[in-house]
């Protein structure tokens with residue numbers, strides 16, 4: 001079966017957050033992390049079927065759904081989980097805010113590395129916790145950890161929780177087994193719970209790279225890990241708000257569920273229906289998507305390499321490219337590259353929001369023609385500079 005990712009679907013004038021930001025303006029929106037593709041046919045069929053039933057009472061996860069999740073995690077990542085470890089959540093951001101409240105007391109530290117998806121930086125303070133950050137390091141073509149500095153930061157802070165982004169938004173790394181082992185070693189040494197946001201785990205582009213859930217490293221690591229996953233990014237259904245936490249340790253799971261009580265709504269039934277279909281029936285679509293996104297990633301990497309003052313590291317996972325504009329900014333006196341490119345008709349995400357100015361994030365989860373138009377506008381804007 002072939003799938004069409006090339007033909008643009010007009011999202012202007014729809015409910016799209018991404019496109020409505022630039023309503024009435026000639027700006028190609030390559031910012032917020034959803035894709036401009038329709039959901040997989042099997043997801044659409046399952047949703048139609050459920051809507052035809054006509055009754056939308058309160059929902060509860062059912063056995064074939066639980067089985068689809070278990071089989072998916074086993075098949076994709078070799079991770080065997082028990083159904084009782086799953087806590088359904090209406091969104092991953094909400095869940096890492098819950099994790100902040102469930103671990104440590106008022107004022108306890110929450111550790112994360114920058115740059116990072118912006119809600120990592122705000123969740124701790126929303127929860128009466130104290131944010132502790134450390135920069136990731138760009139080493140040529142790769143973003144890496146400074147583990148000696150991490151060890152020191154954990155020793156000096158009162159951090160009880162580590163918010164990990166794996167694969168990482170925005171730098172696009174899939175943390176490898178050695179890096180995960182080191183994260184696990186430090187979490188144990190300093191006695192931290194790790195909340196591992198693995199929402200992008202289905203978007204590994206590099207065929208030689210495999211996603212490994214942090215909790216799958218060892219039973220000891222599983223005990224101190226809250227893993228957050230969702231079909232939302234991979235199958236492009238984020239507004240259906242269906243996600244889940246996998247929490248093997250009963251006491252940690254109880255603490256997490258207690259914080260949710262009365263505040264977090266149940267997941268809507270359409271989200272659950274879509275989750276089952278996505279995990280069980282969309283393997284072929286998923287493979288085709290990854291091939292297409294890999295092509296887009298290479299297009300971004302090759303084109304950015306021709307733009308003076310810009311550089312980008314290879315994207316191992318996600319449909320997000322983290323573009324280093326520091327040289328351009330310094331050479332041309334540009335203080336905010338997001339605004340510079342927006343004026344030139346390309347809507348990117350601003351590195352400042354991720355804790356690192358002079359960078360922009362480009363979402364290439366779109367038809368190639370849309371991407372090419374955005375890249376051409378960026379190149380033209382740079383070439384037109386005096």
Ligand SMILES: Cc1ncc(COP(=O)(O)O)c(C=O)c1O
Pocket residue numbers: 033090091092093094117165169197199200230232238243
């Ligand atoms: C790393 C990461 N976590 C969470 C989210 C959002 O999750 P949700 O929409 O389920 O709250 C995103 C969206 O871009 C993300 O990149």
